[in-house]
Amino acid sequence: MLSFVVRKGKLQIQEERIPRLRPGWAVVRVRLAGICNTDVEILRGYHEFRRTPGHEFVGEVVECADRKWIGRRVVGEINISCQGLGRKAKCDFCRRGISTHCEHRRVLGIIGHDGAFAEYLTLPVCNLHKVPSNVSDEQAVFAEPLAAACEILEQVDLRAHREVAVLGDGKLAQLIARVLHAAGPRVTMLGKHEEKLALARKAGIATAKANHKKRWTLVVEATGSAHGLEQALAMLAPRGTLVLKSTFHGAARLETWPIVVHEISVVGSRCGPFRPALKMLRDGRVDPRPLISRVFPLHEAVAAIRHAQRRGVMKVLLKTQEVLPG
């Protein structure tokens, strides 16, 4: 099969065997894969991952011991935990039901397991979610980042906040703003790029320039930049909550006294639950399709990831060649 791997900070094409089926797992033919900033960070050295990247996908099951999965259109949770790894004794986190923090976890396309920039991938069946029939591939490929946005709903009691600021106007910020907007409070996106802010406004989200003077009780930082945390801290009212979403390779200088003096709570937020994400797609409460900038065929992944880093470009997708029946 066609796949890509990370070599010396770049994607390299390769011909590889289709991954073999393991007990309790499924082999999935990838239909669409999404390029995320984390993939770009991986090329820069994040996690020192040297295999096939890609953790946003929609595909169809082509091999599975449990025959009812065959042919199903699926998305997949990316953290492969004790259960998926077939460990008899679960780790402390899996026992507590927090399998996204499994001590032994591998992460699709990020840590120790080949990802979705390939014609086929494998995942444990327990990681898979069936895609509702009214949700298109172009919507379903957003399930993973949408789930990450939904994680905020699990961590913060939105009822305590009439308003929320989303700092950043990129791909993840756009999804977060849409999820929060669907969940209730008035959402304002603060960003630098007029064309991206305009995209948010079309979804009913208020926007403002990032140097806005207002103080917020809840700010979600999704700039993807090293300076996002400091910027977000300056936007917060005393006793406010800051949800931190950006991961990047490197460090930033930070004055920490505002956290203490204003008694800010900073909440790190990573992967989230797929069920509410798929439900939002199914019910049409969030439509991520306007965020798609361009679709490349899989074999042009190198050009696609270059394109994804261009100014103003939002989500770039990789499409696997259709398999013709017969």
Added chain:
Amino acid sequence: MLSFVVRKGKLQIQEERIPRLRPGWAVVRVRLAGICNTDVEILRGYHEFRRTPGHEFVGEVVECADRKWIGRRVVGEINISCQGLGRKAKCDFCRRGISTHCEHRRVLGIIGHDGAFAEYLTLPVCNLHKVPSNVSDEQAVFAEPLAAACEILEQVDLRAHREVAVLGDGKLAQLIARVLHAAGPRVTMLGKHEEKLALARKAGIATAKANHKKRWTLVVEATGSAHGLEQALAMLAPRGTLVLKSTFHGAARLETWPIVVHEISVVGSRCGPFRPALKMLRDGRVDPRPLISRVFPLHEAVAAIRHAQRRGVMKVLLKTQEVLPG
């Protein structure tokens, strides 16, 4: 009266009038004042405060419109809020009962109001707390930092943690460890200074060297250093809570991705409630007296603050000359 002010990064002695009595306020003769790391940071430029520092004190009321306060031994909350400032319309925070974050606040010896490195100070009566008769001056002078330690009990549900790590072995870390120890969980202090760790052990607190490999669900950072946050992050288990206590003048380089990837909650913690602090002193559940390194007479404040910065020195107190009766 004798007092000290900050001039060009140093304490300077001066002769000043006794502050005048305002309606709703009291004039307090300072008996003992404590030197805190924040005072040292103020000399380094923190808050650009150029008046009389000192926010830890015990004293006696010498002037007050409400005569029942005269002669009472008191400690005082340091945040002077809308109520104390006599504002008719309370700010948003005061209305919500969070007067420590009052928008208009002045802070004794830190922001806009002269502090306790003087023979007399003034505070609104609503800031004062009577010292229980069985609590000595040497204990009562710790009420303010003990209250700051008690703030943690308001912010974190300790029942969710069987163990807690206190990072740092200085004055505030020692008080925090004692308060947490009194509150229930097993407390381990992680520090660099054997003689300070020994002091904690005498109070029944476990100790370890700071490079200990264990992962904790709750870490209180009280190093007073720019690197404390990064160190504390490395000690935390996924979904762990980090209480941040250190304030200092300056910035530190920080990799923020562990906060996101491990979904850490960082909770800033500043001033706290005096009532539980005084109750702990009254009931003998916390005894801070072993932390006193030396008592200087007030007029030697310059030497005292120099001494307070020496390696191994814990709490340094300033004692005002006794007023002889008659």
